[in-house]
Amino acid sequence: MTDMPDLATASVPPAKAPTAWRGWLGSLAGRRTLLAVLGIAALAVLLAVPATASSRYIVYLGTLLALHGVLAVSLNIIMGFAGQFALAHAAFYGLGAYTSAILIRDFDLSFWASLPPTAAAAALLAAAIGYPSLRFTGGIHFALITFAFGELIRLVTANWHDLTGGPQGMQLGFSPEPLLGIDFGSTRGIYALAAGLLVISLAIAAAIRFSRFGRSLVAIREDEVLASSLGINVTANKMAAFVITSVLAALAGTIYGPFVGFISPEMMSASDSISVVGMLIVGGLGTLAGPIFGTLIFMGLPELLRVAKLYRLVILGLIIIAVVLFAPKGVAGVIDRLIRPKRGGAR
Amino acid sequence: MLRLEGIGHRFGGLEVLRRIDTSVAAGELVGLIGPNGAGKTTLFNIISGFVRPATGRVFFEGRDVTGWKPNVLAALGLVRTFQGARVFPNLTVKESLAIARRPVKGRQGDAAARVIATAQQLFDLDAHAGEEAGSLPSGLMRVLGIAMALSTGAHVLLLDEPAAGLSGEEMEHLQEVIRQLHQAGTTIVVVDHNLHFLMGLVTRAIVLDSGMLIADGPPEAVTADPRVVEAYLGAADLADG
Numbered sequence: 001m002t003d004m005p006d007l008a009t010a011s012v013p014p015a016k017a018p019t020a021w022r023g024w025l026g027s028l029a030g031r032r033t034l035l036a037v038l039g040i041a042a043l044a045v046l047l048a049v050p051a052t053a054s055s056r057y058i059v060y061l062g063t064l065l066a067l068h069g070v071l072a073v074s075l076n077i078i079m080g081f082a083g084q085f086a087l088a089h090a091a092f093y094g095l096g097a098y099t100s101a102i103l104i105r106d107f108d109l110s111f112w113a114s115l116p117p118t119a120a121a122a123a124l125l126a127a128a129i130g131y132p133s134l135r136f137t138g139g140i141h142f143a144l145i146t147f148a149f150g151e152l153i154r155l156v157t158a159n160w161h162d163l164t165g166g167p168q169g170m171q172l173g174f175s176p177e178p179l180l181g182i183d184f185g186s187t188r189g190i191y192a193l194a195a196g197l198l199v200i201s202l203a204i205a206a207a208i209r210f211s212r213f214g215r216s217l218v219a220i221r222e223d224e225v226l227a228s229s230l231g232i233n234v235t236a237n238k239m240a241a242f243v244i245t246s247v248l249a250a251l252a253g254t255i256y257g258p259f260v261g262f263i264s265p266e267m268m269s270a271s272d273s274i275s276v277v278g279m280l281i282v283g284g285l286g287t288l289a290g291p292i293f294g295t296l297i298f299m300g301l302p303e304l305l306r307v308a309k310l311y312r313l314v315i316l317g318l319i320i321i322a323v324v325l326f327a328p329k330g331v332a333g334v335i336d337r338l339i340r341p342k343r344g345g346a347r
Numbered sequence: 348m349l350r351l352e353g354i355g356h357r358f359g360g361l362e363v364l365r366r367i368d369t370s371v372a373a374g375e376l377v378g379l380i381g382p383n384g385a386g387k388t389t390l391f392n393i394i395s396g397f398v399r400p401a402t403g404r405v406f407f408e409g410r411d412v413t414g415w416k417p418n419v420l421a422a423l424g425l426v427r428t429f430q431g432a433r434v435f436p437n438l439t440v441k442e443s444l445a446i447a448r449r450p451v452k453g454r455q456g457d458a459a460a461r462v463i464a465t466a467q468q469l470f471d472l473d474a475h476a477g478e479e480a481g482s483l484p485s486g487l488m489r490v491l492g493i494a495m496a497l498s499t500g501a502h503v504l505l506l507d508e509p510a511a512g513l514s515g516e517e518m519e520h521l522q523e524v525i526r527q528l529h530q531a532g533t534t535i536v537v538v539d540h541n542l543h544f545l546m547g548l549v550t551r552a553i554v555l556d557s558g559m560l561i562a563d564g565p566p567e568a569v570t571a572d573p574r575v576v577e578a579y580l581g582a583a584d585l586a587d588g
Contacts, residue, residue, distance in 0.1 A: 231421035
């Protein structure tokens with residue numbers, strides 16, 4: 001026992017002075033802070049510009065960005081943190097929009113009262129498709145099942161005319177009722193709702209990231225077998241992440257309905273699900289700020305360039321290829337690398 | 348603590364384990380030895396819940412845990428490590444240990460905390476706290492794997508070839524950590540090819556050959572057993588050649 005410090009000193013590699021790692025850790029914390037500050041700045045731009053702008057177009061764009069921000073932030077929980085490729089995100093978005101709209105139309109619920117049953121429906125469906133597919137290691141089953149489920153939901157929606165109006169979609173005549181003295185029915189009110197959900201989603205993602213649950217998800221992403229050997233219930237953690245991811249997407253969908261006033265099965269297409277995956281890859285998978293960067297670039301840039309939806313996918317395809325080739329950790333990774341202190345041998 | 352009854356397993360037509368009956372008492376430090384392909388790792392996989400045995404039962408602390416999931420067994424305090432350097436490559440040493448750490452109450456928890464502190468000191472893990480596990484030297488990666496298993500507060504630890512690829516000095520440090528762990532009350536089963544590493548360490552050796560338990564006893568007696576000598580030397584030639 002007494003000679004242990006000697007042993008410890010003997011095993012110190014000569015190249016690493018004890019103070020070196022403290023400086024390294026310190027700058028690590030600094031980098032994280034800087035990245036967080038930039039992320040918050042991006043979020044502030046996203047939130048503040050539409051809130052103060054007089055142009056209806058800017059408010060419209062802000063709402064669209066906020067809703068897609070919710071999609072990116074929520075998908076990041078299952079895909080970025082837990083490393084599971086989910087391809088049903090647009091389907092849950094559409095499911096939320098349709099479920100809420102149908103409950104309001106057929107059961108005379110208020111917009112607010114339609115939210116809990118919509119969230120519950122999304123949670124149940126996510127658990128039902130997550131359980132059989134997330135038990136397997138590797139993620140290929142989950143990717144395939146979510147893809148098939150997304151298409152199934154879209155086809156059912158397109159063909160169940162009596163309930164959904166079929167491929168022609170549904171005209172929606174409702175808007176969220178005033179709550180706590182705030183008029184959520186106006187364009188600006190809907191924007192506030194979308195922005196609020198984005199902030200809540202980010203808060204949930206951040207709370208998860210720094211909790212034991214979030215650490216377990218990251219361990220699962222890194223090595224499922226090792227994670228389970230350390231006592232982590234891999235399937236249960238993945239399922240919980242997928243349920244949270246899907247419920248947030250469905251809630252974003254409930255806002256999309258009254259925002260646009262029209263919903264159709266097209267909003268559930270697989271290419272839209274893949275677009276959200278693209279936002280995450282461009283922004284930086286698994287980081288907190290990444291989904292915000294990704295949304296701004298993916299949704300904001302084409303709008304600002306005033307190019308129609310037709311070209312958006314082309315431009316975004318090119319951006320994704322460039323990011324995968326030159327910045328595999330996304331925009332968040334690039335910023336991280338730019339502000340990282342020079343250090344021999346560091347990646 | 349740990350009891351195996353008639354454990355048998357096969358991969359395809361190959362019988363890798365045949366009717367293994369043995370038990371490990373609380374606080375024992377046992378070496379599991381045998382030539383390549385003897386079935387040691389398969390037995391570990393069965394005990395830790397990664398493989399369900401074709402026949403036989405596994406009992407842990409009096410309970411039949413045959414076929415229980417690895418995470419459930421780990422939560423009960425039965426944790427294994429893996430051959431090679433299995434770590435979370437993109438996470439730092441600090442993050443890896445935080446993931447593994449579980450609140451363990453009472454004396455067991457205090458003892459585990461002391462052993463982890465010792466391991467961190469002996470292997471200088473603290474100095475690498477901010478580094479990614481995947482970029483550590485391989486000796487440290489192995490130690491990190493063991494340190495993570497310890498951090499769960501396990502009271503039964505299955506170590507699969509922990510000393511493979513370690514330098515002489517690192518091996519001595521590892522022996523020191525295992526001894527302290529044992530003194531702190533942890534039950535330990537170690538698989539290793541390196542008889543020199545094991546013999547200075549364990550109080551009992553179990554020998555497997557071709558899926559059968561051929562010897563069990565104090566290390567000196569077991570290594571003198573002609574059947575063990577034959578099994579070991581015969582296979583050592585193959586392994587080296």
